[in-house]
Amino acid sequence: MAISWEDSVTNSINTVYLLFSAYLVFVMQLGFAMLCAGSVRAKNAMNILLTNVVDAAVGSISYYLFGFAFAFGSGLDSNPFIGSHFFALKEIPNDTYDYSFFLYQWAFAIAVAGITSGSIAERTQFSAYLVFSFFLTGFVYPIVAHWVWSSTGWLSPSSSQLLFGSGAIDFAGSGVVHLVGGIAGFWGALIEGPRVGRFDAFGQPVPIRGHSATLVVLGTFLLWFGWFGFNPGSFNKILVPYMNTANQGNWTSIGRTAVTTTLAGSTAGIVTLFGRRLIIGHWDALDVCNGVLGGFVAITSGCSVVEPWAAIVCGFFAAWVLIGLNILALKLKFDDPLEATQLHGGCGAWGLIFTGLFAKKEFIVQAYDAGVIGVVRPFGLLMGGGWGLIGAQVVAVLVIIGWVTITMGPLFFALCKLKILRISVEEEMAGLDISSHGGYAYVAHPEENHPRFYADYVRMQDGS
Template sequence: MVSVWPPGSSSPVPVGCGEIVGLIESPGSFLSFIINREENTFRPLPHICFRFLSLISLNMSGVLSCSATDLAVLLGPNATAAADYICGQLGTVNNKFTDVAFAVDNTYLLFSAYLVFSMQLGFAMLCAGSVRAKNTMNIMLTNVLDAAAGGLFYYLFGYAFAFGTPSNGFIGKQNFGLKDFPTATNDYSFFLYQWSFAIAAAGITSGSIAERTQFVAYLIYSSFLTGFVYPVVSHWFWSPDGWASPFRTDGDLLFSTGAIDFAGSGVVHMVGGIAGLWGALIEGPRLGRFDSGGRAIALRGHSASLVVLGTFLLWFGWYGFNPGSFNKILVTYESGSMNGQWSAIGRTAVTTTLAGCTAALTTLFGKRLLSGHWNVTDVCNGLLGGFAAITGGCSVVEPWAAIICGFIAALVLLGCNKFAEKLRYDDPLEAAQLHGGCGAWGLIFTALFAKENYLNQIYGVKPGRPHGLFMGGGGKLLGAQLIQIVVIIGWVSVTMGTLFFILKKMKLLRISAEDEMAGMDMTRHGGFAYMYFDDNECHKAIQLRKVQPRSPSPSGVTTTPV
């Protein structure tokens, strides 16, 4: 038996343990008690202290306090000691919850980084399936090098240029080689996540210049892109110091809003796509891609199976690319705990899914009308175009708007491909059209359909914040988005265009015509990616010899099996 002070009573009442449980579980009873160990009695906590205890479950970062004055009515001369004890315990619990919150957020960001990094395998499979078999080993190796060179150069220079503090509006100036890192705002998980984005941009570029580019050119461009070009753009639009960033803290926001590019329709996809555009333009088309009259000749990839596999791997990774860009998951919004950041993350995954699905179906029927075929590789590219477009506004639009985004993204891709053929532009993976064209559309789409309350949740409450034009938010956000498109095109054109031009003048860009015809796997990498027989076996099907032609041929040489 112990004694309990019921509410309003001046003396304790003896009760058993079962009765105490009943008091605790019954509606309206006090749910918290203080035990007096000397007297073997319980006292009810006053309501104000119980409210502070409740804050632990409602706000993990809240400051908890319980003063002696609050407890004096019930504890008399022991109030000060009790208050010190309770506050100490509450502080300990609060610190533990804060640590748990940091651990959960870091784990979430690391897991998202792993998902985005898995997209490198998707890029590799997509590229391998989209090129001819004779260049499979080459394109796979370039994807590995994008990640490896990108990792080193982003560590040495890229992160500092992107997020190093202190900095200015143009470029970061601190944390080279992760010196003085981690900082008060960013940990190693953030670095890893941003590196996975940088190598994604480099991977996009590699597809545009596939099947004709020298190995050394891949190393040079991927290092330059991940170490300088991409980081500067990400600084402009994602750093708190960037001149066009919606997170800017040291000056006025661009058009009172900043450019909204949540996960990188412009920062990642346009940068990679425009870089690939200049590489392909300066190199010129692959041999045999266009006839003497300028008519396009299809040089189809050797494996639709690899294309589909790569597409699904990229789809899977996009759930780290877009939802992961929140960086944190344990954030409560003012509208209530049930509408916290975890709900916004779920909505972002839904908008991403709907945009990709809509773009895939639109491409399926669009290509059927244009070519008369149901082509799986075209559908895969359409799906990825929808993802590239929704990436910029995935967190600030409604699911129904994502369907519009995907539908128009497919039309943009189809139109860009037609225009590219007329210009005799050759991009084996349609990377410039897909990532550059659809990425630009994604920025415009965000300016049309972004919701004000979603923007306030993610970028901070700002009364009268400019938002989507079609959502009643005026045209300021559209102006900011158009500026973003223009400056990305200009910056990447000047930097990467100049680099590819220099490489061409130094004869470091394109391989010889002989190597291109034979395939780089054999001429540059020592063998084919696919082996159907042992190296020491004689196989008549692929042995060739030079013979005199019986009739004139374009090359003057006829090859026949031995």
């Protein structure tokens, strides 16, 4: 059957935009790598860089073999909980999926493992990274993606049977991506325990600063840049085409989504700057970077369905969620070197709740009904939309936390019992680079990486 010229143009624009968005999301891997490398001590820089590369490489294989099928496969009975058909590319190309969509979803999947890697940095055996990265990308994350983003998912706002008449709105992944990665990181960091020296004999926190503020800021801006593929790019053709005959595109919605993303991140960064100034007494660039990212994480759920002014509200509260959870983490002696649990987990959960409060009816129709007018859907509680949407959002938060807990918690516990999770105290003191990767990332290293650590490590290895 011949395709019309109009359809050909539409498909071409959709594909080019989706691929461009996929490339932007993939750039976020570079952002994660720089952010993580700058946030750890120099003696662990090579290790954290390697884990970021491995997350992408291992994630490619696991998502190809299993992940995409679990997320978007459909069985004979269209199971709403778990998709079927192993070997993802059996499902594409066809009338529903194509290779560009696979690539875009893969870029999301590998971001999840990168989040979790930050929580267990500086004290984890490299083999453990390989195991959890494969499992998280190939099974745990895709199941949540299926629930929320597949048209047959039980939480999906595109399902034929909407939960509470609404379905859960997580447009670009505050829950599906960030909450999943944050909760997985929480269990990894909790089971491993804090780094050596993070808390003194009296239980008081001892600051462990990263070695390069330059890399942290560079990574933040790269992530900011990539988020314009993460959020506006999520107007993919499974939810709603960029161009279609009924609506001639969603260009206004795409532009607004980029604006709400920017405003939420900027607001969170400024609030974190002043909030931390009141607490610690000085201006801190690294706190601002995490604040900006916390705002981005929070707005990712509702970026397409809220007004710009609401995005500012989102960023304001995201900053306080991050600050509050960081204070709580120190009180509980919880050590997450990248604050990934607090940032991605806490702000991701807030983002889902925020959407249930502030989503606008008109924008929900645009984003989820392809411009169809007159469709009745619940919208934000504070916008007069009733309890349907906020109820679905709360359910989404709870089931995501529960699912990741019952899958990743036992995995990290098993790795711990098998003694393949955490490195020895001696290796941790010497640094993962010298003990596991053949040498430091830098020719000259700061005082904390003085060669005496290596000499001590060698003597311990020799038993002398």
